[in-house]
Structure formats: C-alpha cells, structure tokens
Amino acid sequence: xxxxxxxxDSKTIKGLKDGVLTAVQYGAPSTSAGVGNQCPDASDACIAxxxxxxxxxxxxxxxxxxxxxxxxxxxxxxxxxxxxxxKELQALIRKATRLNLAPACRLxxxxxxxxxxMRIRGTEFDGMTLMxxxxxxxxxxxxxxxxxxxxxxxxxYLLASKSERMSDATMAEIIANGHNVAVVFRVCDxxxxxxxxxxxxxxxxxxxxxxxxxxxxxxxxxxxxxLKAKGRAKNDTAGFVIDVRYWWTQSTAx
Numbered sequence: 708x709x710x711x712x713x714x715x716d717s718k719t720i721k722g723l724k725d726g727v728l729t730a731v732q733y734g735a736p737s738t739s740a741g742v743g744n745q746c747p748d749a750s751d752a753c754i755a756x757x758x759x760x761x762x763x764x765x766x767x768x769x770x771x772x773x774x775x776x777x778x779x780x781x782x783x784x785x786x787x788x789x790x791x792x793x794k795e796l797q798a799l800i801r802k803a804t805r806l807n808l809a810p811a812c813r814l815x816x817x818x819x820x821x822x823x824x825m826r827i828r829g830t831e832f833d834g835m836t837l838m839x840x841x842x843x844x845x846x847x848x849x850x851x852x853x854x855x856x857x858x859x860x861x862x863x864y865l866l867a868s869k870s871e872r873m874s875d876a877t878m879a880e881i882i883a884n885g886h887n888v889a890v891v892f893r894v895c896d897x898x899x900x901x902x903x904x905x906x907x908x909x910x911x912x913x914x915x916x917x918x919x920x921x922x923x924x925x926x927x928x929x930x931x932x933x934l935k936a937k938g939r940a941k942n943d944t945a946g947f948v949i950d951v952r953y954w955w956t957q958s959t960a961x
Contacts, residue, residue, distance in 0.1 A: 708773055708776060708777070709795060710732055710777055710788075710791055710792055710795055711730040711731065711732050711792075711795045711796070711799065711812070712730065712731050712732075712733065712816075713728065713729070713730045713799065713802070714728065714729055715731070716731070718918070718920065718921045719731060719813075719920075719921045721919065721920040721921070722811070722920050722921060722922050723808070725920065725922060725925070726807075726808055726809055727808060727809050727810075727811050727845075727922055728799065728802060728803040728806060728808040728809070728810055728811065729811045729812070729813065729921060729922075730795070730796075730799045730810070730811070730812045730813070731812070731813045731816040732777065732812075732813070732814050732815070732816055732818075733770075733773075733774050733777070733816035733817050734774050734777050734778040734781070734815075734816070734817060734818040734820075735771070735774045735775040735777070735778040735817070735818070736749070736754070736757050736817045736818055736819075737749055737754050737757070739775065740774075740775045740778035740779055740782070741775075741779075742778060742779050742782040742783060743782055745778060745818040745819065745820055746818060746819040746851065747819070747852065748819065748850075748851040748852045748853075749819065749851055749870070750851070750870035750871055750872045750945075750947065751945065752870060752871045752943055752945035752946065752947035753851065753868075753870045753871075753947055755939060755943070755945075755947075756891075756936075756938065756939050756940035756943050756947050756948065757817065757938075757939075774817065778818070785828055785829070786828065786829045789827050789828050789829050789830055790829050790830050792837070793827065793830045793832060793840070796812065796837065796840075796841050796844060799812065799844070800841070800843060800844065809845065810843065810844045810845070811844065811845045811846070811847065811922070811924075812841075812844050812845070812846050812847075813846070813847055813848055813921070814837070814846060814848060815848040815849065815850070819848075819849075819850055819851055819852060821852070821855060822836065822837060822838075822846070822848070822863070823836060823838060823855070823858065823859045823860065823863055824836070825837075827840060836860075838859070838860045838862050838863045839860070841862075842862055844862065845862055845864070845924055846862055846863040846864070847863065847864040847865070847866070847922075847923050847924045848863075848864075848865055848866070849865075849866050849867075849868040849889055849923070850865050850866070850867060850868060851867075851868050851870060853867055853873075853877075853881065856881065856884075856886050857884075857886070864923060864924035865886075866886075866887050866888070866889050866923045866926075866932060867881050867886055867887065867888045867889065868888070868889045869888050869889060869890045869891070869947075870947050871945050871946030871947045873888075875910055878890075878910075878912075878931075879910070879912070882912055882929050882930070882931070883929070885928045885929050886928070886929070887923070887926055887928065887929065887930050887931070887932050888931055888932065889917060889923075889931075889932045889934060890909065890931050890932070890933055890934070890949055891934050891935070891936050891940055891943075891947065891948045891949065892905055892906065892933055892934070892935060892936065892948065892949050892950075892951050893935075893936045893941065893943075893948050893949070893950045893951065893952060894906075894935060894951055894952065895952060896952065898941070901935075905918070905933040905935065906933060906951055909931050909933070909949070909951075912929075912930065912931045913927075913929075913930045913931070914930065914931045914932075914933045915927070915930050915931070915932055915933065916933055917932035917933055917934045918933075918934055918935055936948045
C-alpha cells in the first residue's frame, strides 16, 4: 500500500498542463479510522459531506479501506510510516525531475492534520518537518483550523475551508488578511458532472474556479475559491454548501 497517489484523480492531473506533478495522501477523515480525530475542527455538515464519499470511493469499498489503513499506520506505527513517506517523497522528486515538472504534495487529501508541527522519526531527517526535509516540494492543503493560517513555512500553503460554522464576517476577515477561503456551491440540480458556471463574485469578494485544477497555491491572494458540491455534499441543507441556484436562475434570465 502506497501512502501517496500521484496524479491519480481527474483534478490533480490537470496540473500537468501547468508543469506540476501532484501527489496526494488520502487518509480517513475525522474519527472514521477509530484512532483519534484527524479533522479536529470539522463541523457536523463537513463530516457528513466529506469527499471521503465522493468519486470512486463512493462505490469502491477498497479505496476507503486503504485510507483507514494509512491513518492507522500513521497513528500507531510511526516507525514504519515515516521511512515510507520519506521514500515516496524522494521518488516523487525523481519522477518530477525526469518529466521536467515541479513536485507538489497535498498531505491532507481527506484529513486535516497539522503537518507543519509533526517531526520525522526513524530516517536521516529525524527532528525535521516534511517541509524542512523537502524544500523543493510545494506542499499545500485545505484546512478548517483557521488558526493555522499564516503559521506555516513558505513551501506549505494553506487554504481556509468554509463550513456552516464560519460566519460571513469571519470569511471577510480572512480574505482581508490576504488568505483565501474555499467555498462549496450548489449551482444547479444536475446530479452528475455539469458545465453550469460557478459565480464570479460572492458577497463582494472575487471568486476563482477551484475545479479547474488543484494548484491552490497559484491562486491570487484574497479571493474565494469556488468548488461545486460533490458526493453527499449535493444533498447538504445545513449551510456547508452555499445554494446559488436562485442566483443562477436570475443571472441567466437577465
């Protein structure tokens, strides 16, 4: 079982056209692995709508079984986990070099752990964070833990992720401080993939389309990163997903 998936989904593979080779670690979110909480600030609606339920994982049980095993390994067997992670990141760099691409890594594909505080054990990089050990890799993640913003090294970009618990005022403050906020929108009633557009502004804030690629560290500062609802999020009514179907109807009619 590998810890990292490299360009294994339709979104990260879009980074190739921008010269980036992306690796993602998919773990078990929240308490789903039974070994502690991997998403300490997740809201109830966030847990219910988690991408743990989207894509191939929605119908292939082996995918989420692997995610649970990765999380158990990290929590209970760090002497095995860290050497394996280091080896896979070294392989990522070698592959990116061969392909003349820049390496990037998202450690929290479906979790929200503070990797900037975790120290490697059992390798030549003992006592270092992954960011310190691999300065040529651009790490990035989404987070619900807002206090982490602005505390990470230059090669670890964090994007705030809005839940139903984040007020509009808090979102505006985050954006005013030069950070970005990911917001999930429901734009239509289509059940599958669609070409219905995302809003280009929301509550007076500029919006960029976060579904075009996964290279969030390349977004301009101080914007909303819009994502279409996926998986169980399409059924959210708790406010985790912002419903703009009315906005869409009015704007097209005009």
